[in-house]
Structures are given as C-alpha cells and as structure tokens.
Amino acid sequence: MRKAWLLACCLAYSSLATAQETAWPSRAAAATAALEAQAPDLARKLLSERADWEPAQRMRLQLAADRYREATESIRAAREQRASTAAPVDAKTLFLQYEIYADAKLRGEPSLLPSLRRGFAALGDREAARALPAFGADLPRARNDLDAALTRQLGKKSIAQADALELVRLFVFHKVYAALLPAMPTLIAEDETRRYEIQRDVVVPGADGASLRGLVVRPKSARDAQPALLGFTIYANGDWSLSDAKAAAAHGYVGVAVYSRGKAGSPGPIAPYEHDGADAAAAIAWIARQPWCDGRVGMYGNSYNSFTQWAAAKHRPPALKAMMTSASTAPGIDVPMQGNVFLNFLYPWPLWTANNATLDGDSYGDQARWQRLDRTWYESGRAYRDLPRIDGTPNPVYSRWLQHPGYDAYWQAMTPQGDEFARIDIPVLAVTGYFDGGRVGVQHYYDEHLRHRPNADHTLLIGPWGHFAMQTGVARFVEGYQVDPSALIDLPELRYQWFDHVFRGAPKPEPLRGRVNYQVMGADAWKHAPSIEAMANERLRLYLQPASGGGEGALAEQAPARDAFSAQNVDFADRSDVDWTSPTESLLDKLDPHGGLVFASAPFAAPVELSGLFSGRLDFTTNKRDMDLTVSLYERMADGRYLLLAWHLGRASYAKDRNRRELLKPGKRQSLDFRSERLVSRRLQAGSRLVIVLALNKQRDMQINYGSGKDVSDETVADAGEPMRLRWYGDSHIDVPLMRAGEAAASIGAAR
Structure with missing residues (x-):
C-alpha cells in the first residue's frame, strides 16, 4: 500500500489553481457528512466556471458530479497527453482505476469486479503489473484526509479554488477506492493465476547455516530457464515484494525476493546490515542452481535494497552478473550518520525493521512520538546516547551503532573495501536524484569502485528526482521545484530496458549514452560525460x-x-x-x-x-x-x-x-x-x-x-x-x- 499511496499522490494536478473563490456550500452544513453530500454540487459549479481544466482535473470533477461518460473521455485525453511526454509507457493504464469505476457505473453494475475483469483482461503482463499498484490504498487514511478537508470548510460560505480541487480529489479518491478495494482480492488472485507461477514462503539457505525466507514468481509464458532478478530486502512486506517480483516476471525474468535474516519467518535475531552480504551471496548461489534459472542473476532495488547489492558484491558470487542500484544507502557513510554526524530521522528506523518479523508500522509511523523525543532531548541537554531512556523504549540496534562513531571495522565489514571493489567486474547501473537523500551513498560506491577499478562498467544516471522515483515514477514537483519536461523519464521501465541490454543484447537505453548521464536543471537538457570531472571545464x-x-x-x-x-x-x-x-x-x-x-x-x-x-x-x-x-x-x-x-x-x-x-x-x-x-x-x-x-x-x-x-x-x-x-x-x-x-x-x- 505504500507504493500505491505514493503513486496516487504523484498523480496530483499538473497545473496550479488560481485564488478564485467559489460560493459553496449551497446549504449550511453543521457536520462533515452534510457537507460531503454537497461535494457533487461543488464539482458541478467548478465545471461550469471553467472549460479549460486539465484532463486529470476535469476527470475528477466529472466523476464527483456523476458524469461518468464525460469522465471517460477526459481519461482518454489525459492518456493522449501522457503519451506525448518523455515517459509514455504507462499511458495506456493511466487512471485505469477511475475508468473501471466509471465503466461499472455506466453499466449499472453493483460490484466493480466484472469491470475489473474486463479491464485487466485487455492488458498484457507488463501493463497489468504496472497498473496493479495503483489499485491499492489506505482507505482509513483516505477517510481521515477527506474528513479533515471537510472540517476546514465547515461554517464557510465560499471555498478557494485550490481548496475546492483538493477536496474534490479526496472525495473522488475515497469514493472510488471504497468501491474498488472489496473486489481487489478476487481480481488479484485471478490475475496472478492466469499470468504467473508463484511460490510463497520459499526456504532459501543463507550463510553459516542460516535459513532465509523468500518468494519466486515465474511467467507462465516461459518455456525455458531465464535469468533471475533478485530483490534482497529487510522490508518484509509481502505485497511490496510480490509486486516487484511480478513486474520482473512480466518482463520475462524470474522475479525473486529474499528477506534478511530473522524476517518473514526466518529464525534468528534481526541485525540490519550485518549479515546481508554473506546471506545474499548464498541466496544468489541457490537461485543459480534452480531449474528455472539459467545460471545468471541480476540484483535490483532502492535504498536498503541497493545496499544489499553492494553487500553481496563484496563476496563476488560468480552467478551475480549485473546490479541495478538506486538511492543506495552506505552504512557508516550516509546512514545512520553523514560525515560522522548521527541523524535523528534514522532513530525510529531500527524499531520499524527489527521489532518483529515483518515491519512495525505503528511505531515507525508515530510522528508525534519522534518529534516529542527530538524536542525533549534537545531541551534537556542530555547525552545523545540517552535517546532510548528519554523515549522509554530500548533501541539496541541504534545504541550499537553509536558505539562506532568512526567508519571502523564494524561498518567496513558490511560493504566492499579496497580490493573487493577491484574484483567487481560486472555491469552496474546507479540511479539517484538531486533531491535524493541517498545520493551520498551512490557517490561513495561510484567513487570507490572507479578508484579501485578504473575501467569498471559503472554507469551513473542522475536527474531532479527524489528518493522513491525508481519505485513510484518521476514526480513533476520535488521539494518545491518544477521538474523540466526532459527529466520525466520512465525510471521503473528503464530498469528492465537496462537488464534486457545486459542479459539479452538489447540496445542500451538512450539516457545511458555516457558513464555519467545527467539532466541539467533549468536547461531542460540531458548531457553525458566520461567522468564527473568532465562535467565541468x-x-x-x-x-x-x-x-x-x-x-x-x-x-x-x-x-x-x-x-x-x-x-x-x-x-x-x-x-x-x-x-x-x-x-x-x-x-x-x-x-x-x-x-x-x-x-x-x-x-x-x-x-x-x-x-x-x-x-x-x-x-x-x-x-x-x-x-x-x-x-x-x-x-x-x-x-x-x-x-x-x-x-x-x-x-x-x-x-x-x-x-x-x-x-x-x-x-x-x-x-x-x-x-x-x-x-x-x-x-x-x-x-x-x-x-x-x-x-x-x-x-x-x-x-x-x-x-x-x-x-x-x-x-x-x-x-x-x-x-x-x-x-x-x-x-x-x-x-x-x-x-x-x-x-x-x-x-x-x-x-x-
């Protein structure tokens, strides 16, 4: 659901609204429910005030106003607009969830399941894998967001256009997903059965006798053994891993996810970063021996899942043939400290990942707790090492990290050092962004790999993107900055284009013409250089x-x-x-x-x-x-x-x-x-x-x-x-x- 929520947020409006006011509500409302009942009336008012709405805005207004046939036409217009951009791959499935909802309403069907079946039957494997993440949502959160927007409007006689558009967006989002979500388990099960062979809760041997857990997804269309793409992760969320593995299978690979030691039913203590390298290397050797794998394994993943690639490469498993990294973390370099300075935003992370065999979202998501901790510690002037005592809950992993303020043997054991970098002789693609907190780690790996192996096949791609761009796609606005059109490339699809180049001899993707490939913010242009030094004269x-x-x-x-x-x-x-x-x-x-x-x-x-x-x-x-x-x-x-x-x-x-x-x-x-x-x-x-x-x-x-x-x-x-x-x-x-x-x-x- 994390990916789906972020994706839904990324599909926000592409143009800014004016400060125009609209008279609304028509009838005084003392409660949010009465105000919500007038949301269709607000949508109709907005439609009557302007004829030049962007297709995405117009579509939401039409859905709120129950104008389903018109909404379908607006969705087609939005897809035509998307198809003309630098990232047209998902144009066919853009707003598919809203189209399916409108189709069901036009047909008078009480359940969305028949419309979902029709919609997904028309999609190929790649299109279905690309579309599915957008069909999940945190409905209670959506309800809370809508209620908050309605509450802000209580007692008012008019609404600013920007607030009106946001309220309609929240109203439509909740209405559509409240109808969609009950039908999704059946649709997903049917779709998976039709397209894939899925093995869940697979036992994978780790290092030193450890027993790991994972999952394997193979395309039903495959007749021969194929290269496998591995995501090795501490984030034990089956939905996230399955979505990634299905995307790999949809592109003709075997998608494999393996979880860190102690996660997803694996016995043993959870120790972030400490065992992943040896365990991932052992998992790669196991994958290469399976009859569905042709002996070649590629790794991919974002943030921690990029760290695990470098951790595996430290052991140089022979079957590892390519690494597609993005927003890579480098323990001891950029997490949990940067420049040897420990950062508080990482304090809750070990509790999220190491408190249980899955993820402790309740703890990690308690922002009031972490803000209170920061404030109390700062005001008290107590030692940084006292953070667990101030919080009232032990944090053994973070406390262990504090024992290593320098980049010492503890950290160095986790990723390649010196000659270990020199032995990494496989293609590496590293993706990061100017607004990515992980670009320090990406830079570290790039520098060290090229320092110890000057002729390394290590390609860098960077643009005006945030930390999750590889997972959710490129946003049009990042930290207040409006991204140039040329930077709106399809990063998720680029992953498979690059793997096709490495494993199947396909042409190298156009954005990767040089060793260093970078978008020049403000110039709306891409450039390519043989080195970072050559970016400037x-x-x-x-x-x-x-x-x-x-x-x-x-x-x-x-x-x-x-x-x-x-x-x-x-x-x-x-x-x-x-x-x-x-x-x-x-x-x-x-x-x-x-x-x-x-x-x-x-x-x-x-x-x-x-x-x-x-x-x-x-x-x-x-x-x-x-x-x-x-x-x-x-x-x-x-x-x-x-x-x-x-x-x-x-x-x-x-x-x-x-x-x-x-x-x-x-x-x-x-x-x-x-x-x-x-x-x-x-x-x-x-x-x-x-x-x-x-x-x-x-x-x-x-x-x-x-x-x-x-x-x-x-x-x-x-x-x-x-x-x-x-x-x-x-x-x-x-x-x-x-x-x-x-x-x-x-x-x-x-x-x-």
Missing part, C-alpha cells in the same frame, strides 16, 4: 570575504587579506531555538541561515552551467576541540528565491579520515578541506548569484557536537562551556565546477 574559486558593517559577506574571485576574518559565535547552551527546524523544501522564498554566516557572489552576467561536486578549504581558529559543520550552496535567483543546490555535512575531527579522529587545536590557525558528495547540475540564469551558508549544527534533529573532544554521544549541555568562537580567515574558499562555452558565460560581476 572550469573550477571557479570564490573566497569568503568578510562582511563590512554586518550583513552577508561576499564570495569573491580575489582573496581578501590573509588575516581578514569573519567571526562566528555559537552558544550551544542556548535552547531558545527549540522550535526551529530546517526547511523541507529546496526552493525557498527566503533564506533562514539559523545563525550561519552567509556569503553571496555578485550576479552572473550571463547564463552559466554549474555541474559536478563543489569543494573547498576552510582556514580558521576556534576555542574548541571539535565541531560539526554544514556548508550549503544555494542559487539566489534574480527574483530573490533560493534553490538549494548541494551541501556538505561533516565532523571536523574526521575530515581527514572517516575512521581516525584528529581533534582540533584550540587557538591555533588550521585548515579543513572538504568535498560535497551531492552531485548537481543546474543552469544558472543571468542575474543569479551563488550563496554559501556556513553553519555549525545546532538543531533538535541531529547529534550536537559541543566541542569538548569527548565521544560526542556522551557529551551533555554541561560540556558546552563558553560559546564556540570561530574566525574564518581570508584563505577560506570554495571551488565551484562550471561548464562554459565561452569566457562571458562564466563571468560574474565585481564583488561588492
């Missing part, structure tokens, strides 16, 4: 010039006097900012640096492309022995809005070596080199400026480094002492990768 060095008379400093091409400095003071004992949280959007109307220092370049005189990884050197003195630092790079557009391009998060004492801590020397001038691990490509328009925010981490949702030099997890507010005092000297600079066609394209005006 210049590195523009900009020095952090102190502000004169307060305000923001400058990013200047000329270095200021070596002894010039910007002063920064942070009082870690002050918790008056407990309510502050970092923005969830990347496109901002205004910038809140939260005590950070801001440095801005002069405006670019002409458009210029920024592509690659920014880096820099910070020259400073401090009165403390350590600090956690964020360097954020923004574009300030000519209209004053800010777009977060990339950032670097790191603990100063681990800047030279992720594993070996080297404390700072209070009072001594010293330097720190850094490189962002968040790849980006963006066409900056004339008038745009680059902005750097230099901030010490002090917020309730991540570990706080007080600078005492003790293990940061043991520090308390008592270790804060006097405020941290910093001087950032004139040698401090950033290096920004630019691709330019001529001298004028990259020039910026004189520094202020």
